[in-house]
Ligand SMILES: Cc1cc2nc3c(=O)[nH]c(=O)nc-3n(C[C@H](O)[C@H](O)[C@H](O)COP(=O)(O)OP(=O)(O)OC[C@H]3O[C@@H](n4cnc5c(N)ncnc54)[C@H](O)[C@@H]3O)c2cc1C
């Protein structure tokens with residue numbers, strides 16, 4: 373086995389996702405610490421530009437460009453990843469804890485009997501191996517795990533766990549032609565894409581989240597306008613989802629998505645523990661609630677105690693001003 | 699048809715969790731529940747049985763003795779039988795080992811459909827479903843929001859994928875991980891609860907199961923827990939001053955820009 377570090381790059385609309393650049397940034401530090409090489413692995417179809425983009429982070433970029441990889445499947449992607457990992461024998465494989473990552477990596481880990489740590493948020497690369505930081509019990513406890521590095525270790529991280537570093541020198545791109553093996557027991561009948569073109573909720577740097585206090589589905593338009601202005605996303609509490617004001621994919625919390633944006637603004641939501649567990653890792657938390665005793669204020673950095681409907685128009689104006697200044 | 703559900707008993711969200719002073723172990727307040735997503739799995743199994751009639755539902759947990767309670771809850775909902783594979787003094791931090799044990803049980807007991815939760819609320823790993831499927835050499839579909847068992851040994855499933863939904867046809871046997879939206883889990887009726895109290899729940903020693911998927915001993919674990927710590931708390935909130943909502947917002951935006959530097 374080598375001491376190389378692999379990052380499995382995830383693309384959206386043929387472009388590497390921000391989360392992958394985060395992994396390339398931390399992966400580069402790891403590889404330099406291990407005096408080994410950082411490899412980026414790009415799997416898909418029509419991804420020459422994507423490979424080019426990540427090549428400025430990785431020592432080497434492995435590109436498998438194959439029409440059979442146009443749509444993701446654990447069977448097809450898994451077969452290619454398996455053969456690449458067997459050929460190159462990296463010590464560490466980094467991936468994103470996304471819908472795709474959660475589907476693919478455990479399957480591959482079982483196939484290779486590779487150690488697997490999922491949904492981590494940090495890493496300590498001092499010393500010989502790697503120490504992984506992983507929250508448990510909805511963030512009530514942080515655990516530090518040491519996977520054995522006598523065989524390949526696969527670790528997936530939540531988006532927004534690491535800063536994206538500057539690009540470096542462009543590394544070599546290796547085109548691999550691995551065989552793609554689909555599983556005959558699986559057949560896709562149809563795909564429905566919600567091509568919102570918006571940034572992914574888990575990857576967004578800015579999230580404005582509405583709760584029951586938003587009163588009606590229409591009022592979320594105000595939040596959407598602010599989210600668009602900031603290049604971010606609108607989230608919602610479970611009460612909002614249960615009232616069918618928003619889709620489940622917008623739900624933040626223990627039974628929805630876990631997010632860690634740079635800035636989270638909660639509007640008219642109480643801050644129930646189930647909700648907090650999905651956003652407590654945000655860098656800065658702002659709460660807007662008319663009730664000064666709302667639990668959300670125990671978790672926020674900044675608070676406004678007022679009627680959300682009076683605050684939001686002013687907030688939009690002020691944020692617009694700062695946008696125009698920069 | 700045999701439907702097998704893997705169920706994890708997890709600490710309730712409200713349960714207090716104390717980190718030992720040497721940071722090596724956790725003490726969890728005795729408030730445990732059936733994992734949120736596993737309730738969808740049990741419910742779906744019952745719906746399959748209601749639709750197809752000739753179905754046996756087995757629930758299985760690799761867990762300490764206390765999980766018998768959660769297994770009884772699944773019987774009260776409508777599962778036919780439940781097994782506890784005793785995890786006392788066994789490795790449970792390595793998902794490969796947990797998955798090998800569960801796959802070993804499935805192989806012994808037999809199944810056409812295996813249902814899991816999307817992820818466990820305590821570790822949020824989402825590992826066990828795909829790993830068990832891989833060991834058993836069967837297909838899996840993650841984050842299923844609609845499942846219908848069609849004729850001819852096939853299932854039609856709708857599942858969440860990155861940025862959308864996929865409808866696929868899968869040959870059985872297969873494993874599915876259940877996502878919110880799949881169904882509305884029922885609350886057990888009192889008759890169900892009474893049946894569950896009387897149901898014998900078999901406790902198995904993992905050593906009694908033939909497991910041809912790799913080692914399950916503690917020494918085979920690839921994961922070592924080094925320590926536990928409490929998350930860093932936040933300083934207390936700063937409530938924005940101002941005579942009007944506008945003024946409060948101005949103060950907020952200034953603080954976000956100059957102090958927090960996130961704008
Ligand atoms: C197993 C389980 C899983 C769960 N998972 C999740 C999850 O993933 N995500 C989640 O969010 N919840 C989850 N919940 C639900 C959670 O416990 C709360 O019920 C929910 O988060 C409350 O939503 P809310 O804050 O929008 O509503 P409420 O608790 O009703 O709060 C509304 C808030 O709005 C304020 N308000 C009202 N009007 C105004 C106004 N005009 N201006 C300013 N403020 C106003 C009120 O003061 C109040 O604080 C879960 C619950 C369970 C049991």
Ligand SMILES: Nc1ncnc2c1ncn2[C@@H]1O[C@H](COP(=O)(O)O)[C@@H](O)[C@H]1O
Pocket residue numbers: 704705706733735736739758759760761793796800813814815816817818819821822823824825826827
């Ligand atoms: N020890 C266990 N016993 C039975 N089922 C389990 C166990 N651990 C995990 N599972 C199942 O696998 C799913 C995913 O768990 P996890 O990989 O821990 O997130 C859970 O929702 C359960 O259905």
